[in-house]
Amino acid sequence: MAIRNIRTVGEPVLRKVCKPVKVMTPRLQTLIDDMLDTMYEANGVGLAAPQVGVLKRIVVIDVGGEEPDPIVLINPQILETSGEQTGDEGCLSLAGKCGQVTRPNHVKVRFQDRDMEWYELEGEELLARAICHECDHLEGKLYVDLVEGELHDAAVEEEPETSGDPRRGERS
Ligand code: ZN
Numbered sequence: 001m002a003i004r005n006i007r008t009v010g011e012p013v014l015r016k017v018c019k020p021v022k023v024m025t026p027r028l029q030t031l032i033d034d035m036l037d038t039m040y041e042a043n044g045v046g047l048a049a050p051q052v053g054v055l056k057r058i059v060v061i062d063v064g065g066e067e068p069d070p071i072v073l074i075n076p077q078i079l080e081t082s083g084e085q086t087g088d089e090g091c092l093s094l095a096g097k098c099g100q101v102t103r104p105n106h107v108k109v110r111f112q113d114r115d116m117e118w119y120e121l122e123g124e125e126l127l128a129r130a131i132c133h134e135c136d137h138l139e140g141k142l143y144v145d146l147v148e149g150e151l152h153d154a155a156v157e158e159e160p161e162t163s164g165d166p167r168r169g170e171r172s
Pocket residue numbers: 090091092093133137172
Protein backbone atom coordinates (compact mmCIF):
# COMPACT_ATOMS: atom_id res chain seq x y z
CA MET A 1 0.00 0.00 0.00
CA ALA A 2 1.18 3.45 -0.75
CA ILE A 3 0.21 7.07 -0.85
CA ARG A 4 -0.37 8.26 -4.41
CA ASN A 5 0.09 11.72 -5.79
CA ILE A 6 -3.24 13.61 -5.86
CA ARG A 7 -3.86 15.39 -9.16
CA THR A 8 -5.00 18.97 -8.83
CA VAL A 9 -7.61 21.06 -10.62
CA GLY A 10 -6.21 22.18 -13.95
CA GLU A 11 -4.69 18.80 -14.83
CA PRO A 12 -6.44 17.35 -17.90
CA VAL A 13 -6.85 13.89 -16.32
CA LEU A 14 -9.54 15.32 -14.03
CA ARG A 15 -11.66 16.31 -17.04
CA LYS A 16 -11.77 12.93 -18.77
CA VAL A 17 -14.57 10.38 -18.68
CA CYS A 18 -13.44 7.21 -16.89
CA LYS A 19 -13.74 3.70 -18.30
CA PRO A 20 -15.73 0.91 -16.62
CA VAL A 21 -13.88 -1.79 -14.71
CA LYS A 22 -14.55 -5.05 -16.55
CA VAL A 23 -12.47 -7.47 -14.50
CA MET A 24 -10.90 -7.13 -11.09
CA THR A 25 -7.16 -7.61 -11.08
CA PRO A 26 -4.45 -7.62 -8.39
CA ARG A 27 -3.29 -4.34 -9.86
CA LEU A 28 -6.71 -2.75 -9.34
CA GLN A 29 -6.91 -4.17 -5.79
CA THR A 30 -3.61 -2.41 -5.08
CA LEU A 31 -4.99 0.77 -6.63
CA ILE A 32 -8.03 0.61 -4.30
CA ASP A 33 -5.81 0.05 -1.25
CA ASP A 34 -3.64 2.97 -2.30
CA MET A 35 -6.70 5.18 -2.87
CA LEU A 36 -7.89 4.42 0.68
CA ASP A 37 -4.45 5.22 2.11
CA THR A 38 -4.26 8.40 0.07
CA MET A 39 -7.76 9.52 1.13
CA TYR A 40 -7.05 8.95 4.84
CA GLU A 41 -3.61 10.56 4.65
CA ALA A 42 -5.23 13.68 3.18
CA ASN A 43 -8.10 13.65 5.70
CA GLY A 44 -10.61 13.38 2.88
CA VAL A 45 -14.04 11.77 2.94
CA GLY A 46 -13.81 10.46 -0.61
CA LEU A 47 -11.48 9.95 -3.54
CA ALA A 48 -12.04 8.96 -7.16
CA ALA A 49 -9.51 7.10 -9.31
CA PRO A 50 -8.92 10.00 -11.74
CA GLN A 51 -7.69 12.02 -8.75
CA VAL A 52 -4.71 9.68 -8.63
CA GLY A 53 -4.38 9.71 -12.41
CA VAL A 54 -6.25 6.49 -13.24
CA LEU A 55 -9.20 6.76 -15.63
CA LYS A 56 -11.24 3.90 -14.14
CA ARG A 57 -14.69 4.01 -12.58
CA ILE A 58 -13.58 3.45 -8.98
CA VAL A 59 -14.47 5.54 -5.94
CA VAL A 60 -13.68 5.24 -2.24
CA ILE A 61 -15.70 7.02 0.44
CA ASP A 62 -15.53 7.18 4.23
CA VAL A 63 -17.71 9.80 5.85
CA GLY A 64 -17.26 8.29 9.32
CA GLY A 65 -20.36 7.97 11.44
CA GLU A 66 -22.40 4.81 11.31
CA GLU A 67 -20.67 3.14 8.38
CA PRO A 68 -17.91 1.13 10.06
CA ASP A 69 -15.90 0.53 6.92
CA PRO A 70 -14.89 2.59 3.95
CA ILE A 71 -17.17 2.19 0.94
CA VAL A 72 -15.59 1.07 -2.33
CA LEU A 73 -17.79 1.75 -5.35
CA ILE A 74 -16.83 0.20 -8.66
CA ASN A 75 -18.81 1.20 -11.75
CA PRO A 76 -21.30 3.20 -9.64
CA GLN A 77 -24.59 4.30 -11.18
CA ILE A 78 -26.87 6.68 -9.35
CA LEU A 79 -30.37 5.22 -9.68
CA GLU A 80 -32.46 7.73 -7.75
CA THR A 81 -32.06 11.07 -6.08
CA SER A 82 -34.44 13.08 -3.93
CA GLY A 83 -34.52 16.15 -1.76
CA GLU A 84 -31.94 18.88 -1.69
CA GLN A 85 -29.09 20.05 0.53
CA THR A 86 -26.99 23.17 0.20
CA GLY A 87 -23.67 23.41 1.96
CA ASP A 88 -19.94 23.78 1.71
CA GLU A 89 -18.09 21.25 -0.36
CA GLY A 90 -14.40 20.79 -1.06
CA CYS A 91 -12.15 18.49 -3.04
CA LEU A 92 -8.75 16.92 -2.39
CA SER A 93 -7.81 18.12 -5.87
CA LEU A 94 -8.30 21.71 -4.74
CA ALA A 95 -6.80 21.74 -1.26
CA GLY A 96 -7.73 24.45 1.17
CA LYS A 97 -10.75 25.71 -0.75
CA CYS A 98 -14.46 25.11 -0.50
CA GLY A 99 -17.64 26.49 -1.91
CA GLN A 100 -21.38 26.19 -1.61
CA VAL A 101 -22.96 23.44 -3.68
CA THR A 102 -26.54 22.18 -3.82
CA ARG A 103 -26.88 18.39 -4.06
CA PRO A 104 -29.65 15.83 -3.57
CA ASN A 105 -30.17 14.98 0.09
CA HIS A 106 -30.79 11.32 -0.68
CA VAL A 107 -29.29 9.07 -3.32
CA LYS A 108 -29.56 5.42 -4.24
CA VAL A 109 -26.55 4.01 -6.04
CA ARG A 110 -25.89 0.67 -7.72
CA PHE A 111 -22.28 -0.46 -7.78
CA GLN A 112 -19.92 -3.42 -7.77
CA ASP A 113 -17.74 -4.23 -4.79
CA ARG A 114 -14.14 -5.46 -4.80
CA ASP A 115 -15.36 -8.94 -5.74
CA MET A 116 -17.34 -7.43 -8.63
CA GLU A 117 -20.65 -8.34 -6.97
CA TRP A 118 -23.49 -5.87 -7.56
CA TYR A 119 -25.04 -4.07 -4.61
CA GLU A 120 -27.25 -1.09 -3.94
CA LEU A 121 -26.64 1.53 -1.29
CA GLU A 122 -28.72 4.45 -0.10
CA GLY A 123 -27.16 7.51 1.45
CA GLU A 124 -28.32 10.76 2.95
CA GLU A 125 -26.75 14.10 3.80
CA LEU A 126 -22.93 13.93 3.75
CA LEU A 127 -22.88 10.42 2.28
CA ALA A 128 -25.28 11.47 -0.49
CA ARG A 129 -23.12 14.52 -1.17
CA ALA A 130 -19.94 12.42 -1.29
CA ILE A 131 -21.49 9.86 -3.66
CA CYS A 132 -22.61 12.63 -6.04
CA HIS A 133 -19.25 14.41 -5.85
CA GLU A 134 -17.22 11.25 -6.50
CA CYS A 135 -19.51 9.99 -9.29
CA ASP A 136 -19.10 13.39 -10.95
CA HIS A 137 -15.32 12.86 -10.95
CA LEU A 138 -15.84 9.73 -13.08
CA GLU A 139 -17.51 11.92 -15.71
CA GLY A 140 -14.75 14.53 -15.62
CA LYS A 141 -16.95 16.94 -13.67
CA LEU A 142 -15.73 18.97 -10.71
CA TYR A 143 -17.64 20.63 -7.90
CA VAL A 144 -16.19 24.00 -8.93
CA ASP A 145 -18.54 23.79 -11.96
CA LEU A 146 -21.50 23.80 -9.55
CA VAL A 147 -20.37 26.28 -6.93
CA GLU A 148 -22.85 29.00 -6.07
CA GLY A 149 -20.91 32.20 -5.45
CA GLU A 150 -17.20 32.33 -4.75
CA LEU A 151 -14.81 29.69 -3.53
CA HIS A 152 -13.45 30.48 -0.11
CA ASP A 153 -10.70 29.22 2.15
CA ALA A 154 -11.59 26.09 4.07
CA ALA A 155 -11.33 26.41 7.84
CA VAL A 156 -8.04 25.10 9.14
CA GLU A 157 -8.59 22.17 11.47
CA GLU A 158 -5.91 23.22 13.93
CA GLU A 159 -7.75 26.42 14.73
CA PRO A 160 -9.90 26.35 17.85
CA GLU A 161 -13.55 26.18 16.99
CA THR A 162 -15.19 29.51 17.29
CA SER A 163 -18.76 29.98 18.31
CA GLY A 164 -21.10 30.54 15.46
CA ASP A 165 -20.83 28.33 12.44
CA PRO A 166 -18.47 25.39 13.09
CA ARG A 167 -18.99 23.83 9.72
CA ARG A 168 -15.98 23.24 7.62
CA GLY A 169 -15.66 22.07 4.08
CA GLU A 170 -15.61 18.31 3.67
CA ARG A 171 -13.03 17.46 1.09
CA SER A 172 -13.49 14.61 -1.28
ZN1 ZN B 1 -13.25 15.74 -5.47
